[in-house]
Amino acid sequence: MEATHDHGHHESGSGFMKYVTTTNHKDIGSMYLWFSFVMFLTGGVMALTIRAELFQPGLQLVNPEFFNQMTTLHGLIMVFGAIMPAFVGFANWQIPMMIGAPDMAFPRMNNWSFWLLPPAAILLVLSLLVPGGSAGAGWTLYPPLTIQQGMGMDLVIFAIHILGMSSIMGSINIVTTILNMRAPGMTLMKMPLFVWTWLITAYLLIAVMPVLAGAVTMTLTDRHFDTHFFNPAGGGDPVLFQHIFWFFGHPEVYIIIIPAFGVISQVIPAFSRKPLFGYASMVYATASIAILSFLVWAHHMYTVGMPVEAQLYYMFATMLIAVPTGVKVFNWVATMWKGSLTFETPMLFALGFLFLFTLGGFTGLVLSLTPVDVQLHDTYYVVAHFHYVMVAGALYAAFAGVYFWLPKWIGKMYDEKLGKIHFWISIIFFNIAFFPQHFLGLAGMPRRIPDYSVQFADFNLVSSIGAFGFGLSQLLFLYILLKAIRSGEKAEDKQWEGADSLEWTHLPSPAPYHSFEEPPQVK
């Protein structure tokens, strides 16, 4: 147990200013998580606008320009405002506790990393209100279309710069904390896998966020300062942007999923009452995935007209990523095998992840085959693929993590029955929303269209119903959180029988505001 001392420093003030000036990793973690949830609901409303328009063929609710702005912002907000900050919230709460450290290495920079996010989010949403509306070029922001866009595009570019700064600072903090502040006895190969996944992810972020910044800055100067990076009339090439963007963009999707892998690697062993199978393999597999992620970006660009040798290289390299990913899936199943399983809400979401992320992985394998991708690129098959891995993958892992760690964070339990209902409604409606989209893509329905030919009507109708069900069920999640905070039953220090990381074995629930002021001894 750790002792509490008065170190002679004062805590931040009270109320709102407390949160503006806090340097405490628990406060900052909570802020990241609440921010990400607000962004999730905002991006969700945009998704529902899209699905409402696509409910039937014809234009009913919005005009095509606004529709394009919805698709663009839905993507940007979900990726940069919701899913990434959610996992940074987990990093902040969990990394110090799991390695036996009192806080992050740079607590004040930690505060800055968070507080950059609300202004960036405001810029993104505000971009809808300027003349011409927001950017309507898709979250991938390809030129020359982006060069044509109005002022909203510039606000989006500034927002992306700010978001990137936040990620880079946060990642520096994470790497330094993990490499320098582990408790005595905790070698790298004794760290919880969640910590390993964030170490790896932080390196990815540091490597690629500057590349995205470069791409959007070149867009900004092409728009306003007479450069011609992407303008052929000036000697440039639109495809250059695609290379630069996807050099960021492919590692980005692993940045999104690798921390999710980490959460799953904590939850499944806990509810199997059995150690994670193949810890070392899991570390090596994750590192392999991260390294490979730098080498495959042009599989997003198979139809730009690159030489066939290049297509073949990217095809082979992309297919290769299936090997370490498969190893991870097998290891999770092997962790469950001959365990003693219970199925509380965190485990339900983890199993949902395992099942549906793998399905999304398979459609990724289908897409990696260039001849098949020629039929499926820029169709709804791709939309289905990435929603399976990002929603049924990353988002479900985030839900698993929240249900798993909430008792530790607030010292109160969520309502288990409602949690299970949230899971079942989410998974049923998610599949109703997105499984038909595979068929739409196969049938030839392109992406990013507000209106479609009548042969696509039936599956679009079904998909929209699913989307609304899924979206509304997230309000249940909000209710569950508020109910737990207000009137949840007192949680155990070790709430979960099979959990064995430091926060469960050494800290009470709720964890003290300052924990591990003395490092624990780790065997």
Place this chain on the structure above:
Amino acid sequence: MKKIILTFILLFVGFGACAEWAVNLQQPITEVGESIYNLHLVITFICVIIFIGVFGFMFYSIYYHRKSRGHKASQFHENTTVEVIWTIIPFVILIAMAWPATKTLLIMRDTSAPDMTIKATGYQWKWGYEYLDHDVQFYSTLTTPENQITNVEEKNTNYLLEVDNHVVVPVGKKVRVLTTANDVLHAWYVPALAVKQDAIPGFIRDTWFKAEKTGIYRGQCAELCGKQHAYMPIVVEVVTEDQFNQWVLDNQTTKTTKLNINE
């Protein structure tokens, strides 16, 4: 077992024939399209088998290894042999998939020795076509009436997939399609021909197809190009060689009718 698999495949294929609830790629009318169709079916099938295998284990575990059934947890947590096996076997399966994919791709990218060439230029928001071996050029614009889009009139069967001037080509001939654009990125995509090629301003890309059946085949722009991206379809009409030659004669640009697409 083989009968079951065959039935499953036939159902999948059969389902695809029913347009409204189509679950598969469109029926291809080119050999390349046929290869892609089969490649996709086989890959999906292999994935389904692996999926059933892996999650068979998971669901078995969920039922038989649950605490409420009294199952006590083993504590094993590593096995190098099994890790090696489930690294190598997937690797081998991937090679088996990559082999036919490579063969098909090499054929798809070989645009040499075409019988004729058409240049397709993407505009915001229509296509322009120039037949480089024949003196034919025209714009091709969506003809679906505004009233159908705004739900005043009922939508016709080819809603959003109909244009004023079709891309007419002869059956059984290798047609090379050059793609470029006038303003922003577009993409020329016709599912039944298994063709998709980005149209990039300032650059020329190419692809090819050889239609084995006459008929009308419809596609769409497949790269977001602004507000009317959904409204610039492609219609390819495959006719007999005689019909094609007649069409060329009927549509040749003359001094008075030249559209002068480059103006």
